[in-house]
Amino acid sequence: MVSTVDRPSARRPGGRTARVRAQILSATAELVARDGIAGFRYEEVAELAGVHKTSVYRNWPDREELVVEALLQYADDLGSVADTGDLRRDLVDFLMALAESLGRPTARALVLATQAAHESPTVRRAATRILEVRGAGMRSRVDLAVDRGELPPVDRSLFGEMLSGPVHLIVNRGIRPFTRADAERIVDVVLAGIRATTPPT
Amino acid sequence: MVSTVDRPSARRPGGRTARVRAQILSATAELVARDGIAGFRYEEVAELAGVHKTSVYRNWPDREELVVEALLQYADDLGSVADTGDLRRDLVDFLMALAESLGRPTARALVLATQAAHESPTVRRAATRILEVRGAGMRSRVDLAVDRGELPPVDRSLFGEMLSGPVHLIVNRGIRPFTRADAERIVDVVLAGIRATTPPT
Known part of the structure; x- marks a missing residue:
């Protein structure tokens, strides 16, 4: 039946x-x-x-097609960075979500794929594209903040790398858990550092 | 003869x-x-x-012993972070040396070893120890800077991760080269951010 x-x-x-x-x-x-x-x-x-x-x-x-499609699953998980109007909170939430997602097998596969240039250029290109999608969500949120005057104009790629890089390092290394206090400290230092080092226009 | x-x-x-x-x-x-x-x-x-x-x-x-000894070669390359008396310059030089070393096979093997928990706990532990040695060089340099009043007291682990994380991300991803301008911007933002967010004692 x-x-x-x-x-x-x-x-x-x-x-x-x-x-x-x-x-x-x-x-x-x-x-x-x-x-x-x-x-x-x-x-x-x-x-x-x-x-x-x-x-x-x-x-x-x-x-290779099988691997690429498996990695694309991850793209569905990424979503965009939320816009609650509170830049600090949205970035902290994004870093927490990133840390959580980096612990999953698809993310580990993705990291291996981007590093394993020798193994398959096709897969590496796909992995790189997927990571760009995630970067795009972050860039849109940064643009909003710049438009609203919450943040001075900024190199959005390096800004994203400065926020995400420490999260990748801590999670991949696995020596200690990544905490909300880590996410807050990273966001606070980077935001304050950007503001302090950008000459007024 | x-x-x-x-x-x-x-x-x-x-x-x-x-x-x-x-x-x-x-x-x-x-x-x-x-x-x-x-x-x-x-x-x-x-x-x-x-x-x-x-x-x-x-x-x-x-x-596993063979792999561990191969990874230990990398520890010899690390050296310590120089102390020229100019904190910004020493950190920028360190990030440039880090970027260069991350491009070498031993470093890629080391990254794989720390991520591949499933493969060999012995190798992972050794890889983690090697990375701690590098971290120790950075921590000593930070201590000197704090002693001299160039930097407020700081969480040295997170400080190191905030400097090194973006370098790892950019080099491993391989989308663009890591430049001295990147290293300078990272060091400037993190130093200014630490100074701006640490309450005076």
Whole structure:
């Protein structure tokens, strides 16, 4: 008997297919994070996703395409930086969300992909694009702050790197947890430093 | 005929052995950077180092020990942060040296090792220790600056992470080169931000 209960996966035609795809992509991200782009195996993806390996091969005959789609899942998680009107709070919230997301397998896979130039230029390009999407959310929020006069005009790339870089370092190194106090201190120092070092126009 | 010319490798007994060891360790770092800790092969280390593979097996029967020693080479490169009396200049020079070193295979291997918790806790611990050595050089320089009243008392770990984090992010991402202007801007913003946000004592 086919139930008509409104399970998320039953809401639209192709729900099961979509779920299987999502499982395969999550499993891929996890295994890329563990074994690298060159190292992960289709058989293990299938096993971890709980599907037959032909489902993986049929949908993604190309290995790099599978990795790129797995990384793209991460792009959906990024969202934009909120605009509550309080720049400090929005940036602190963004750094907390970033720290949380960096702990997930997809993010680790993404970091490996951007660093592993030798492994696949295609994958590296895709990973770089995904990271640019995230950077764009930050840049829009900074533009708003500059328009409102909360922040002097600023090199938005370096501003984003100064906020995000310490978060990446702390989370990836894993020596200590990244806390809200860290996020607040980083945002306060960078905002005060930008204001103190930008000549008045 | 054995020459007495003062070649670096002939300066002391064991020069050849030392050279072979260095070649093996460099080759290991390069292959770990490429293939990961679990992926690199002794045969390829020997080939890249130009030695017979028994030289590798005999000296490092334990795979993790080989990786740890290869990573320790990096510790020798770190040195300490110079003290010219000019804090800004010393920190800018340190960030430039950091950016240069992060581009080398040993550094990439080190980054992989700290991120690859699943692969080897032993290697991860060693990599973390090596990074702490580098952090210690920075902390000593910061202490001097605080003693001299150039800088207010500061959380030295977070201070180091705020300076180094953006460098790691820019170099690892590889979208644009890391320039001296970047290093100067980072140091200026962080120093001004620390001074502006630390309440007078």
